[in-house]
Amino acid sequence: MKMIHIILYFLALLSYTSHATTTSVNDFCVANLLLPNTPSGYPCKPQSLVTENDFVFSKLGPGVLIQPFNAGTTTVSVKNLPGLNGLGISAGRVDIGINGTIPMHTHPDATELLIVSQGQITAGFITPTKLIVKNLNPGDVFVFPQGLLHFQVNSGVGNAVAFVAYSNSYPNIHLLDILLFGNNLSTPTLEKTTLLDAAQIMKLKAQLGGSG
Numbered sequence: 146m147k148m149i150h151i152i153l154y155f156l157a158l159l160s161y162t163s164h165a166t167t168t169s170v171n172d173f174c175v176a177n178l179l180l181p182n183t184p185s186g187y188p189c190k191p192q193s194l195v196t197e198n199d200f201v202f203s204k205l206g207p208g209v210l211i212q213p214f215n216a217g218t219t220t221v222s223v224k225n226l227p228g229l230n231g232l233g234i235s236a237g238r239v240d241i242g243i244n245g246t247i248p249m250h251t252h253p254d255a256t257e258l259l260i261v262s263q264g265q266i267t268a269g270f271i272t273p274t275k276l277i278v279k280n281l282n283p284g285d286v287f288v289f290p291q292g293l294l295h296f297q298v299n300s301g302v303g304n305a306v307a308f309v310a311y312s313n314s315y316p317n318i319h320l321l322d323i324l325l326f327g328n329n330l331s332t333p334t335l336e337k338t339t340l341l342d343a344a345q346i347m348k349l350k351a352q353l354g355g356s357g
């Protein structure tokens with residue numbers, strides 16, 4: 146019995162010391178947003194300057210609806226909640242007006258959870274081998290695996306509201322239509338690479354801020 150106690154004591158001591166050296170130095174690392182971001186996050190703000198407000202984002206209200214999609218998103222990332230730095234998590238709110246949509250997009254570096262709180266949303270994602278589409282109601286939680294092309298459409302008769310969580314403190318958003326038609330990539334090149342005709346491409350560029 147005694148020997149077992151001694152072994153347990155040393156195991157406990159070992160796990161305590163290794164824990165202490167790896168994590169207690171950085172219980173948290175509030176982003177110093179005055180310094181540049183790095184692949185491993187922002188440098189830490191000195192603890193003496195950290196306050197409770199570094200861990201709070203207030204007023205996650207409705208986002209302004211952006212046309213032509215008639216939808217708005219508010220992302221609560223390390224940029225406006227600096228306590229998220231290094232924690233690999235963030236949040237947001239999605240508002241989709243009547244007939245609105247969050248168009249096809251990807252988050253190359255984040256898995257997304259969508260928690261519907263109001264209205265009806267048809268959500269889905271697309272892979273080379275599988276199409277997943279589901280009609281969602283308040284209380285439904287849908288997951289979009291990291292990196293996949295996905296969308297959300299308001300499929301109800303009123304406004305739709307959802308809250309989201311991302312597995313990254315500063316998720317990237319690549320909107321397919323904006324990438325294709327929101328810059329000056331030439332129309333002949335777009336005709337060849339998308340098989341759309343020039344008139345449709347010019348129409349989309351006019352709506353999404355593209356030229357050329």
Ligand SMILES: *[C@@H]1O[C@H](CO)[C@@H](O)[C@H](O)[C@H]1NC(C)=O
Binds near residue numbers: 243244
């Ligand atoms: C929404 O779309 C439906 C079907 O296209 C249409 O009948 C309706 O007028 C639209 N509603 C609004 C507010 O645009």
Ligand SMILES: *[C@@H]1O[C@H](CO)[C@@H](O)[C@H](O)[C@H]1NC(C)=O
Binds near residue numbers: 329331357
């Ligand atoms: C596209 O715009 C960039 C700068 O905005 C410019 O440098 C480039 O020459 C333009 N390309 C074409 C094909 O117009």
